Amino acid sequence: MLENFPFYLSLIVLIIFLIMIGNKIKVAYPVLLVLAGLGISLIPGIPMLKINPELIFIIFLPPLLYEAAWATSWKELWHWRRIIGSFAFVVVFLTAVSVAFVANHFIPGFSLALGFLLGGIVSPPDAVSANAILKFVKVPKRLSSILEGESLLNDASSLIIFRFALIAVATRQFIWHDALLSFGWMVIGGVGIGLLIGYVFMKIHKRLPTDVNMDIALTLVAPYVMYIAAEEVHSSGVLAVVSAGLFLSNQRHKFLKGTSRLRSENVWQSFVFLLNGLVFMLIGLDMPEITSGLRAEGINIYQATGFGLLITLVLVVGRILACYGAVLVTLVMRNFITVADAKNPGLRTPIFLGWAGMRGVVSLAAALSIPVHMDNGMAFPHRNMILYITFVVILVTLLVQGLTLPILIKKAPLPEFPDHLTEAETEEMLENALSRELSNFLGETKDPNNLNHQIKDLVSILNEHHHSTRAIESNEQIKTIWLTLLERQRILLLEMNKKHPNIDEEIIRKYLHKIDLDEEKLNC
Structure with missing residues (x-):
């Protein structure tokens, strides 16, 4: 060897x-x-x-x-x-x-x-x-x-x-x-064991004080535990x-922090690339x-x-x-x-x-x-x-x-199927919905210290740094308010994905990924 x-x-x-x-x-x-x-x-x-x-x-x-x-x-x-x-x-x-x-x-x-x-x-x-x-x-x-x-x-x-x-x-x-x-x-048995073990792992991520490295390690261990456990009782690993993968993927925003999602995604891409x-x-x-x-x-x-x-x-x-x-x-x-x-x-x-x-x-x-x-x-x-x-x-x-x-x-080009909106139409719909959510949020926020103006400045800074990983400098009060807005926008995107079957989920995931990046910049 x-x-x-x-x-x-x-x-x-x-x-x-x-x-x-x-x-x-x-x-x-x-x-x-x-x-x-x-x-x-x-x-x-x-x-x-x-x-x-x-x-x-x-x-x-x-x-x-x-x-x-x-x-x-x-x-x-x-x-x-x-x-x-x-x-x-x-x-x-x-x-x-x-x-x-x-x-x-x-x-x-x-x-x-x-x-x-x-x-x-x-x-x-x-x-x-x-x-x-x-x-x-x-x-x-x-x-x-x-x-x-x-x-x-x-x-x-x-x-x-x-x-x-x-x-x-x-x-x-x-x-x-x-x-x-x-x-x-x-x-x-295979489906039941997978869902049960997936649920246990979800609770471990959610309830225990894990950090990013622990979260990534758990995601790497999870599929092996599921497969071996099912095979040991002669069901389908x-x-x-x-x-379990489908269940946890659908619940990922409920138990994994944004930083864990971002970094585990990078680790998994490299890992699967090498395995394939x-x-x-x-x-x-x-x-x-x-x-x-x-x-x-x-x-x-x-x-x-x-x-x-x-x-x-x-x-x-x-x-x-x-x-x-x-x-x-x-x-x-x-x-x-x-x-x-x-x-x-x-x-x-x-x-x-x-x-x-x-x-x-x-x-x-x-x-x-x-x-x-x-x-x-x-x-x-x-x-x-x-x-x-x-x-x-x-x-x-x-x-x-x-x-x-x-x-x-x-x-022999394949026919076009009208199952989904075009990428441009989807992005326009999502941008409009996120803008409305931002306007509603700013209207609800009490602003004794002119926080709205600072938030708007932060919005433009984040847009300028869309492809940057550099941390954004801002005071803690602004960060807390902005993180609340990002969470509301995340919930909005997830709800739109459920309610609109003609929206391509891949595009939704791109916007969710951007929100995770914005959170990462603010938390650095």
């Missing part, structure tokens, strides 16, 4: 360099990192990196899920709950079924249970890859919200399928009523982290171990690659058909229930959603977690083949879909 430490440090430097290149040439960094990892693994003398699946499930997965949940808008998630739920559960299950039957029919020696195992592994699209690609193109808010919401939940559903299939392969039996009870406990980079580099670096396992079993690499391409084709075609099916179901069900949008989204929208189905870290971690030997001591059947097919699926979807998705969007 220690003798390879310089190698690991050089990997981090290379990751940073490659991400800079990706931003420069507008190519999603997961694509570059996987290719770089693959290229490095072929260099003679490079240490063979053996990835422990617990490393990915325990070290990487909880914080990545937690950060994604923290950044997701609950308002958008709830608004598109039906289509997100159908993609995250129904489509994932149908994908696993399709893969199971195709693998059982075409891959020699693959039982239906092994097919379901493979289907559970490769069914969930990767959110990090999609987000990295979509930042270079303009995508309607509704589509990015659907992809973000789906990615939060599909990991849980796919891992549940994977776990049941793993038991079926090992025991050679599948008891439906036991499976249903286990499924119910994994979902209900993924759902525990996601449900390492994960995609590790995918490429793991190739020698996977291919050596195939050679040890005497499996033809070209035949295995063909099976991988076949499963990839099933995934891509199946997802596109599912997207068109979702549109058709929505158009039919609008006659019976209220749906989020009853209008026909056109033919290009399902193509986009279907093509944005790159696979990544969860698929790799699930494949690697397959035990080498079963409880009876026998080797797990076709483990190396499953690993290799998973690698092919990840590599092909990242390269083909990842590189062509921006081109597809540019050549």
